Amino acid sequence: MATLNVLVAVCLAYVAFLFGVAFMAERAALRGRVRWLRSPVVYTLSLSIYCTAWTFYGAVGYAARSGLEYLTIYIGPTLIMVGWWWVLRKMVRVGRAQRVTSVADLISSRYGKSTILAILVTTMAVVGTTPYIALQLQSVTLSFAAFADTTELGGAGNSRWTALWLAVGLALFTILFGTRNLDANERHHGVVMAIAVEAVVKLFALLAVGLFVVWGMSGGAGAMLERIDASDIGTWQMQGGRWAGLIFLSAAAFLTLPRMFQVLVVENDNEDHLRLASWAFPTYLMLMSLFVVPIAVAGLTHLPQDANPDLFVLTVPLSQGQTGLAMLSFLGGFSSATSMVIVAAIALSTMVSNHIVMPIWLRVAHGGASMPGDVRTLVLMSRRVAIAVVVLLGYIYYRFSGGGAALAAIGLVAFAGVAQFLPVMLGGLFWRGATRAGAISGLVTGFSVWTWSMFLPSFGSGEILPSHVLDAGPWGLSWLRPHALFGIDGLDPLVHTILWSISLNTLVFVLVSLGSFPSPLERLQGAQFVDVFLHSARPQSWSGGAAQSEDLLVMAQRILGPAEAQALFRRAAAKQGLAGYLPEPEPDFLNELERELSGSVGAATAHAMVGQIVGGASVSVNDLMAVADETAQIMEYSTQLESKSKELTRTARQLREANEKLTALSVQKDAFLSQISHELRTPMTSIRAFSEILRDSDDLKPAEKARYASIIHNEAVRLTRLLDDLLNLSVLESGQINMNMEHGTLRDVLDHAVAAAGGAGILPIRRDPENEEVGLWTDLDRLAQVFINLIANAQKYCDSPQPELRILVKPGLGGGIDVDVVDNGSGIPHDRQEMVFEKFARVSDHDAGGAGLGLAICREIMMRLGGQITYLPGQGGAAFRVSLPAEALATSA
């Protein structure tokens, strides 16, 4: 009685001590003294939660039953740690780069942040860990019972209460230290420190018992070895399949157990810590297993046949009256159990809250992440509940499994369950072709095989699976017998399960991966995971814009806490060169925010939450392609802009030209006014003068009279002609003109024009008679007038000493013909070429008697006839091209 009371007191004192350690560590972390808390030694020691009560009690029982086979459980992790460069280094790097919060997060994140996969892995992890937690409860209960037996107290009913109280106590401790805060990196300084201390306690306890057994009871190492050889387990007997299978299984479980992942990857602060752990942790494992066989042999030889080998660590010192040592041993076992339950519960509760509760909440709560309220409370509450549920599940398993099965057997059930993550995990880390569909199929396959062939039978024959199913298979299908799948009988059940579950798991995973096509996000994440050493920037970005910074801040405050969220936002704003707390929702900022959030709620949830606010604008490759399209559009747009700007330049040039022309026209108009007044005034002046002479002078000779009258007449004719021209032009310009369409040939027109202009006498004209035989259907008179004007101009302005005019006929554009009228004079200066077709334009100032209306009239006529007249530069003289359209041509004259 006194012993039991002391035991309870010691337990409570120990828990209080752990509590103190965790509390101090939290305080120190708050003060920023993380360096000491995060030394590689603490990291290495925290890995020791691999050694649970299973190791502490179970290994000795295992050794007593099966010899050295227990070593496989420690050889696997040793090989993994020694070969840290292969897998662990990459896993830790990926875990840090992607802010992975759990093994489910790692797998879900790798396969495109898949929520389904996260839920699947979480569920499997909970199911797989439950036996393990039951194992811890059972071992502590047994150890209590061992003490109780010696003091004649307790019994079956009592042990149930022990287990329940233990479960409650552990749940409380875990809730207190595991969910104190929502740390950005999901790190728990207090808990890690506590389990590091526990690591020392259990190693110390086991070593103490071992040293006592070897040197206190057996008289030294040599004598001990002799005793071992003489005992029941004195020879090396090993089934090769179990040896290899268990080494593989423990290595796999070391990587995939949620609690191991928690301490290995999530709580890892610095990749360099792996270097120390690579040899220090194998050393720890070696020391933990060193005295297992001696203790087992001591138990086998000194204790009665019916003693439970699982409790030799406790009962051997007790049988020797070493109560103090037994107490230490009890504490070691107690600390092994508690540290395991605490970390496993934290790991599982993180997974449950991040991957099950949060997605459901996000879906159920419409408006989701931007709704008011504190998500932190929700997350923390869900974690607390999850911890309680996980521990409770362990208790229920303990009650149902009857608490009778050997510790090692239960532990192996759990190992084989979580080992199903291995193919998907390694595939995700090393094979870019692994897809989400493959991962889901592989996991479901492996887990189904495990459940059927190992988990359900582990409750005992007839508990869940009826015994006839175990013996003959369901519905008499013998190839589905849980212990002889596909009719392969006689295998060790454990090897049988490992073989089938892992191989089918891998096979389905690989085949489905090969046959399915990964989503864009999967491919990006795959590249990120597999090539983590090449690039550590995150690929998936947010296309901001739609995101409201304020909503993001509201959400971030609820998850990270106001102070931290505001600091983050202010930092981001400052980085963008903005004052205040609201940075622009640029992709960089959104990625950083998502990473921060994923440290608290997991990658998939963080992605979903940011996605909700940004408006689902999560960038998959589809989006990237859209962005690429957008880029193409932008490029097209810029091309358009460029062409528009070219067009603008062109238009501006045209405007400038028009402006120049207008200015010139304005000058010309002034000139026209003075010109017309001059043109009108000159004949008017002479008419007035000579008519005055005729009126006032009576003594004029008839010849003089006639001369004066003819001058008056000539001037009047000239006036009339000028006015006719003006009238003609204005009629042509106003369009009120009737065309007199006739058939004729170009030669007739040119003949008429040459004759009308005064014949070839004044100016020799070279013509092109052959080509002139072109039938026309047009207003021949008006066309002739054009040529008359051109020939008359040449007669007036050709300044060559031997003037000559050429009239050339060529086929023109669009089936029409061009008639070039070219003289051999000095031509029209470049700056005047623009103006020659304007009214009253005169090329030279010398008085040639024209009013400057001829070419203007020509232009108007040609326009009416559907053709045009242009100045043809570079012909060695003034050259005009008269273009007649195809419509004006007629085949028959």
Place this chain on the structure above:
Amino acid sequence: MSGAEQDEGGGQERVSAFMGRSKYPRRRLIDAIRFLPLLGLGLWFLPLLWNARADETPMSHAILYVFGVWLMLVVAAGFLAVLVARLNSDTDDPVQENGLTKRL
């Protein structure tokens, strides 16, 4: 597993211009670290051959062998880990340091 090798190799190649003489021993050191678990696996699988022996192997021999392998592995791993750390800290070349530990 060759993926990791290529990754590492690729990373090395990229900074090789600044690595100088220290690159070669470091690569071989990493090879040794990679080889160690394979060696351990082979040595620990060796006892399975004892089953074929005519006379039974005493447990004490098995214990001494298994723990001997263990000790050897631990010592070798510790030695290599210290060497890796020294190669990282010995060199003044910051790129070298980035090369192993701080390439994040």
